[in-house]
Amino acid sequence: MQNRETWGSRAGFILAAVGSAIGLGNIWRFPYMAYENGGGAFLLPYFIAMLAAGIPFMILEFGLGHKFKGSAPKIFSTISSKMEWLGWFQVIVCFIIATYYVAVIGWSMQYFLLSFTQGWGATPSDFFFKDFLGLSSGPMNLGELQMPIFLAVVVAWGVAYFAIFTGIRGGIERLNKIFMPLLFLMVLVFIGFGMTLEGASEGLQWLFKPDFAALAQPKVWTAAAGQIFFSLSIGFAIMLAYSSYLPKDSDISNNATMTVFINCGFSMLAGVMIFSVLGYMAAQKGVPVSEVVSSGVGLAFITLPTAINMMPMPVLFGVLFFLALTIAGLSSMISIVEAIVSAVMDKLNMPRKQASTLICGLGFIISVVYTTGGGLYLLDIVDHFINNYGILVGGLIEICFVAWFCKLDMIQKHINATSEFAVGNLWKLCIMAVAPFGLAVNLVIALYEDLTVHYSGYDFSALLMFGWLMLAAALVLALAMTCKQCAFKECVSANNDFRRK
Template sequence: MTQREQWGSRLGFILAAVGSAIGLGNIWRFPYMAYENGGGAFLVPYLFAMLTAGIPFMILEFTLGHRFRGSAPKAFACIARGWEWLGWAQVMVAAVITVYYVAVIGWTISYVGFAFTGAWGADPKAFFFEDFLGLTSGALELGALRPTVLGAVTLAWAITWLACVSGVRAGIERAGKVLMPVLFLLVLAFTARVVWLEGAMDGVNWLFTPDFSRLADYRVWVAAYGQIFFTLSVGFAIMIAYSSYLPARSDISNNAFMTVFINCGFSMLAGVMVFSVLGYMAARQGVPIAEVAGGGVGLAFVTIPMAINLMPMPVFFGTLFFLSLTMAGVSSHISIVEACVSSFMDKFGWSRRATASALCAGGFAVSLVFCTGGGLYVLDIVDHFINNFGVLGAALAEIVLLAWLCRLEVVREHANEVSEFAVGRWWSVCLRYLTPGILTLLVGLNLYGDLGTPYGGYGTVELLAYGWAVVLGCALLGLALRAAPGRPGFAARPDTTLRRTT
């Protein structure tokens, strides 16, 4: 049996893990979530969620990958053969994310070029939706491929393929050592300049002024936990795969704390950056900040370009901002694809080059859907369902199985044995009671909301085809891959020391 690849250094692993956790959502989702849920007061439930769910879950997944030296399907199969399906379901969720997430990366790559010429002009909204995306009338009318989007998506897939096919140390680790420092430098440079613009501090104050009355609203706490799970890349196979490449003596607890703290710190920095821009834009237009504040695709590709048009040195600001988005997106995309690559390599014994090439080629073919005029509609539906039911559902299933059917104290002992400092019983309490309770509430509320009101005003056929069918498909493919014959020795002897029952 060939020896498993390993990270070249602890720094390389941390940067890769942070690169996975830090994505586009840190820049365009966190600031708006904080703004909508009490501003500075949102940091209270956010930090509480980080300590009680984010860090414990990260330690759990780092420990599983490190203990079983394998991807998510292998790690779960090593606990109990029947649990392998959950690992594959998580991998399928990751695979779905790769094919639409890369489209957004393609948009950011295109906008780096547009920033040099100010191609979005005086009406960034019309440019983005009509000229650039060529938006059709709905998700059932895909329309033609958009050449500019297709070219940028092809480049994004090529970068991911090169990183994954080059291996853990020469490809993924090297990419992390380049992308993460560059990302932080770009965001720091952008922020350091925009905070001095007129109205910028008004925007920052608007973001962080606390409304402590919102802490009595359970929905704020649910939003905080949801943001933690969305942003940390836990629950869908990535961190288990990454930690499986750690050397035998690796500080699991410290690595988990650093990964989570850096990710959450970056989110706050991104909040300062985004709301400085929004504050400046509001001041220049003479309107309240509430009128320009927003999140998601509209913030990145419509509101920010509008603000850049008003700024001094628009080429400088535009290039920095969209380069930052590109770096964040590419680093996350590499990690998601690697979670899939490592799983198929473990199960079937394929070579890294063959596996990465096949998965990237297949992913590229599927991602063509999101390069069409109707791609944004499909992306919106798939993203909503895969995040709210795929990611959160898989995380809930994982935590219930591990916290209630496994001996968490054995997992904790393994982490403590190789770490500089030990985690106590608080870790087990959070994972056994608090985290599954919050996740159950999140999934339940999402299910109740979507069954009561069709998401986004889309039709039933669209939601069934691109939403519910995709989530169900992930589960069914997980079962199919679990039943497929693997290479000899794949999880041949389940680790009975971890199970509560034999």
């Protein structure tokens, strides 16, 4: 058995954990969620969800990883041999995410290059869908390979491979020590220039003006809980793997709390960055902000390029935004891949370099499908089902299993043994009731919507193939990986024995 690596410093671990939590969703999802759900009033349920669910769950995962010193499958199998499948289900979910998440990073990389000349032209919408993506007729028609996206995906996988291949200290920690300060610096510079634009203050009013009547709507509270959960990288193997590399005397509670606060603080900065630009765009067009606001892919690759075209310093704003988007994506991508590699190393006793090559190579091959003309459709469907069911189900089962059927007092004692501040009965209440309730409600709402309406109007055959059957296949594969007589494990063990001889 190989000796487990450790982080070189507390700051290195915090930056890596923050790098995992801060991703594309912080930039293009949180601002729109706040705007749509009561503006400034949304911050109340958001912070309540952060304190009652986000921080407690993060502390739990840091405690589990630190105590059991392993990846998600190893941790759950150590607690109960019957639950190893849950860890593998979370790891497989990570693998699926990696294969399509890298495509969006590829888009960001290409738009970073385009931003030097505003290469998206006068009509960013037409450029994005027709010229850049070469969008096909639907998810069942892949169309042609888009070479610029393909090449960017190669680079993105290369960065992830370098980080994972070179190890915790030499790769992941070192890159995040560069990525995270640079990301915050770029966002702050963007905000500094953005706030000088005409209409920027009006944009922030649209974002932060409170509509307290919205607090009476249940959907606002579930949206806040969902945003906290999805933006923290909890419940799907990542933080378990990262915290397993913590040194013996690490401060669990403090590290977890700092990670959550920094992540949520960045979301607020992203909101200021985005809505200052949307306010300027609305002022130039002479329309209210509500007519230009959007989220997700449309915000990043259509609305923002349109706004950048109107700005007095388009190259500066374009370069800052798309480089920030790229770095946020890469830092999350690295953590996703590490969660998978860590599990393979634990299960198969495979050296890091061999495991990194296997996972990154296989992931790259599969991700090529998202660089085709039908890639956006596939990405949209897969992302919807993975987020609403893969992550939610895995996280819900994890927290219920640990909180209700394990000795939570034992984990609490381990956390308090090395933490600056102790967690008590309130933390246990949040873990046993508040967090599971929030996850369950979001899961029920998602299931109800998908059973009553076809997601985004896609044909049922596409939703069945790339949604429901994909989830079923992930579960079957997870169960297969728990088999003690796993043929793949025997082959790898035999290969390792041969190499040693």
